[in-house]
Amino acid sequence: MGFEAAQPKLDMVLRRLEQSDALEALQDFITELRDAFGVNHLVYHWVNGNGDQYGCGTYDPAWVQRYLDQGYLRIDPVVLGCFQRFHPVDWKQLDWSSKAARAFQKEAIAYGVGNQGYSIPIRGPNGQFALFTVSHSCDDEAWAEFCVSSRRDLILVAHFFNQKALEFEPGRLPEQGHALSPREVDAMTLLAVGYSRAQAAKALEISEHTLRVYIESARFKLGALNTTHAVARALSRGLIVV
Amino acid sequence: MGFEAAQPKLDMVLRRLEQSDALEALQDFITELRDAFGVNHLVYHWVNGNGDQYGCGTYDPAWVQRYLDQGYLRIDPVVLGCFQRFHPVDWKQLDWSSKAARAFQKEAIAYGVGNQGYSIPIRGPNGQFALFTVSHSCDDEAWAEFCVSSRRDLILVAHFFNQKALEFEPGRLPEQGHALSPREVDAMTLLAVGYSRAQAAKALEISEHTLRVYIESARFKLGALNTTHAVARALSRGLIVV
DNA sequence: TTCCGCCTCGCTGTTTTGGGGGAGTTGAAA
DNA sequence: TTTCAACTCCCCCAAAACAGCGAGGCGGAA
Numbered sequence: 001m002g003f004e005a006a007q008p009k010l011d012m013v014l015r016r017l018e019q020s021d022a023l024e025a026l027q028d029f030i031t032e033l034r035d036a037f038g039v040n041h042l043v044y045h046w047v048n049g050n051g052d053q054y055g056c057g058t059y060d061p062a063w064v065q066r067y068l069d070q071g072y073l074r075i076d077p078v079v080l081g082c083f084q085r086f087h088p089v090d091w092k093q094l095d096w097s098s099k100a101a102r103a104f105q106k107e108a109i110a111y112g113v114g115n116q117g118y119s120i121p122i123r124g125p126n127g128q129f130a131l132f133t134v135s136h137s138c139d140d141e142a143w144a145e146f147c148v149s150s151r152r153d154l155i156l157v158a159h160f161f162n163q164k165a166l167e168f169e170p171g172r173l174p175e176q177g178h179a180l181s182p183r184e185v186d187a188m189t190l191l192a193v194g195y196s197r198a199q200a201a202k203a204l205e206i207s208e209h210t211l212r213v214y215i216e217s218a219r220f221k222l223g224a225l226n227t228t229h230a231v232a233r234a235l236s237r238g239l240i241v242v
Numbered sequence: 243m244g245f246e247a248a249q250p251k252l253d254m255v256l257r258r259l260e261q262s263d264a265l266e267a268l269q270d271f272i273t274e275l276r277d278a279f280g281v282n283h284l285v286y287h288w289v290n291g292n293g294d295q296y297g298c299g300t301y302d303p304a305w306v307q308r309y310l311d312q313g314y315l316r317i318d319p320v321v322l323g324c325f326q327r328f329h330p331v332d333w334k335q336l337d338w339s340s341k342a343a344r345a346f347q348k349e350a351i352a353y354g355v356g357n358q359g360y361s362i363p364i365r366g367p368n369g370q371f372a373l374f375t376v377s378h379s380c381d382d383e384a385w386a387e388f389c390v391s392s393r394r395d396l397i398l399v400a401h402f403f404n405q406k407a408l409e410f411e412p413g414r415l416p417e418q419g420h421a422l423s424p425r426e427v428d429a430m431t432l433l434a435v436g437y438s439r440a441q442a443a444k445a446l447e448i449s450e451h452t453l454r455v456y457i458e459s460a461r462f463k464l465g466a467l468n469t470t471h472a473v474a475r476a477l478s479r480g481l482i483v484v
Numbered sequence: 485t486t487c488c489g490c491c492t493c494g495c496t497g498t499t500t501t502g503g504g505g506g507a508g509t510t511g512a513a514a
Numbered sequence: 515t516t517t518c519a520a521c522t523c524c525c526c527c528a529a530a531a532c533a534g535c536g537a538g539g540c541g542g543a544a
Contacts, residue, residue, distance in 0.1 A: 014394070047483070074431065074483055084480040086366035087405050100424070123365035124328035152256070152398055159397055163329050181490060192474035194467030197531070210492050212532085217490090225436030226500095227531075228470045232434035235477045236484050238365075423520060438500070452522050458502085459520090468530095469501075 009036070010153055014160050023168040026161070027056050033157060034058050037150060039136040040114045044161055046130040047073065054165065057133075063111035077101045082121040082131055088155065090147055091117035092140070116143040118151075120158040124166065127236040132158035180218055180239050187214040188234045189241075191227060251278065252395055256402050265410040268403070269298050275399060276300050276376075279392060282356045283377040286403055288370075289315065296407065299375075305353035319343045324363040324373055330397065332389055333359035334382070358385040360393075362400040366408065367480065374400035422481055426460040429453055430476045433469060434484045 013036065017029055026044070034042040043057030053073065055064065066072075073079055081094040096102055109115055114135035122130040134154060136143065180188065183204075190200035197215070201208040215227055222237075224230035234240045255278065259271055268286070276284040285299025295315070297306065308314075315321055323336040338344055351357055356377035364372040376396060378385065422430065425446075432442035439457070443450040457469055464479075466472035476482045 074427070079483065080480055083483065084367050086370065086408055121367075123367075125326045125363075128328070155401055156394055156397060166328055183491065191470050194471035194474075196468065196529095206491085207493055209494065213492080216532085226438065228433050228473050229436035231470050231474050232436075232477055232484055235474055425521070440500085448521085449523055451524065454501085455521085455523095 010156070014156065017160055017164055020164065023165075026165060026168075029161075030057055034134075037134060037153075039134050039146075040112075041133075041135040043133045043135070044130065044158075044165060045079075045133065046128075046162075046165060047079075056165075060112045063108065063113065066107075066111065072104060075100050075104055077104070078117065078119050078133065079131065082119050083129065085121060088118060088120040088151060090143075091119065091135075114138075116140075118143075118147050118154065120154060122158055122162045124162075125238065127238045128166075130162050130165070132161060180221060180234065181214075184214045184218040184221070185234075185240055187211055188218055188231055188239070191215070192231045192235060192240060252398070256398065259402055259406055262406065265407075268407065268410075271403075272299055279376060279395075281376050281378040281388075282354075283375075285375045285377070286372065286400075286407065287321075287375065288372040288404075288407055289321075302354050305350065305355065308349075308353065314346060317342050317346060319346070320359065320361050320375065321373065324361050325371065327363060330360060330362040330393060332385075333361065333377075356380075358382075360385075360389050360396065362396060364400055364404045366404075370408070372404050372407070374403060422460050422463060422476065423456075426456045426463070427476075427482055429456040430460055430473055431482045431484065433457070434473045434477060434482060 013029070013033065020026070020029065030042050030044060034040075041058045043055065043059055045053070045055040045057070047053050053068070067076075077094045077096055078091060082089055096105060114137040116138055117133060117135040119131050119133040122132060124130075132154070134150075136146070138146075186204055187200060190203055191197075195203060197211055198208055201211040204211065215230070218224075218234070219227065219230040222230045222233040224233050231240075255271070255275065262268070262271065272284050272286060276282075283300045285297065285301055287295070287297040287299070289295050295310070299306075309318075319336045319338055319340075320333060324331060338347060356379040358380055359375060359377040361373050361375040364374060366372075374396070376392075378388070380388075428446055429442060432445055433439075437445060439453055440450055443453040446453065457472070460466075460476070461469065461472040464472045464475040466475050473482075477484065
């Protein structure tokens with residue numbers, strides 16, 4: 001049963017990727033994959049709710065350092081755009097209208113990042129979020145053609161690459177041990193949609209004090225400093241949805 | 243540049259899937275895909291935070307109804323397990339230890355669900371979560387072989403299927419409106435990581451009152467009722483990254 | 485059975501936010 | 515040039531959230 005086996009070359013690379021057992025090997029793989037795809041850059045970039053980042057790819061290290069130093073994560077239209085989307089996205093579809101975004105793009109290109117790009121958002125439990133990006137310098141037409149023809153391969157590669165990266169990062173999924181109780185989820189959810197404590201308590205038909213206990217309990221479990229922080233963490237980790 | 247084209251049969255089905263323009267067509271596709279994979283059942287199941295569900299697949303409608311009526315969503319080990327994982331999972335790897343889980347499994351099999359299963363979790367922005375499941379009745383060895391050989395195809399199919407399903411989902415409106423100013427982003431970001439107004443003001447080296455102006459301004463732009471709500475909305479809309 | 489997590493409720497304070505007034509500077513767009 | 519959005523600062527006061535103390539019942543796991 002099933003379809004025929006995947007095409008040999010991709011298949012081979014994926015198989016080797018799956019069998020690799022060291023984080024360092026990923027850097028080699030990503031270089032190899034870049035050459036296989038015939039593009040300038042291939043980058044895997046991983047973020048979690050605590051602001052931890054891990055990246056590996058073929059960008060100029062000076063650019064990576066610059067990116068981290070300047071906190072470009074928070075203004076990068078690729079990250080911001082992909083964070084709101086489900087499917088892979090061509091950089092041209094993103095919002096580059098702000099001044100900061102254009103300055104960022106100009107600087108990126110000066111550091112050797114391609115003028116074209118295609119990024120695949122990948123999500124895991126607890127708000128894990130990663131980007132798998134391919135970037136190149138060419139005209140729009142050639143790029144569009146590349147995106148269409150390589151999309152499926154890129155999706156698969158992104159998927160397996162992320163899976164491998166997560167394997168090597170055991171400390172990345174620590175505190176899912178204590179999830180929130182149903183009532184705590186209720187409380188966080190109502191607060192996240194703007195209810196005051198009194199309103200939330202009324203909506204849940206419990207005393208305000210009881211509600212407070214849930215909030216404090218959730219805050220403790222989430223390691224949060226206050227209610228706003230707790231709600232933000234619950235959202236980031238996908239424990240509640242608004 | 244790039245790898246060779248995907249294998250013809252899967253390629254053809256995916257292409258037709260992408261071109262389909264009606265939600266109803268998905269039901270036909272899933273039946274076709276089930277036959278192509280040569281398994282008993284193929285199911286796509288979509289959930290969002292409001293408890294809305296959409297599913298399509300080849301399960302007995304009586305089982306689907308039973309599942310919904312009984313609220314099995316909350317005890318189904320497949321859903322619970324996949325919600326905590328990133329990669330596709332063989333049902334055997336899940337936790338069936340609780341009494342409720344075993345009763346659930348027994349009932350599912352009685353309704354014609356296979357004794358074997360393989361489920362792929364798919365995530366989108368705003369906590370969107372979907373499951374793409376293939377189920378069959380056979381022994382462990384045959385199933386393991388199928389999973390290995392079909393995994394990549396299943397991942398691709400799951401991805402494109404979910405993309406198509408989201409296309410038909412009306413409740414996903416971008417509604418961007420006005421973005422936040424840089425200072426407002428700063429303010430929201432610091433609040434989201436647990437700073438009090440006083441701390442955030444100090445961190446930004448502005449007076450607490452100025453910070454308050456930003457918070458109120460952001461609250462207004464986001465249509466939020468209070469600070470927590472504003473931070474939650476900024477996070478949900480991807481205006482800030484924490 | 486014993487324990488532990490969850491759910492429920494009460495009290496008294498202190499600290500933080502929210503809402504209402506203001507006023508002045510830039511820099512960019514119209 | 516004017517206008518407008520963004521940024522910066524100040525006052526006061528009521529409302530809300532936070533912090534700490536306590537209590538008991540209920541159901542599942544060890």
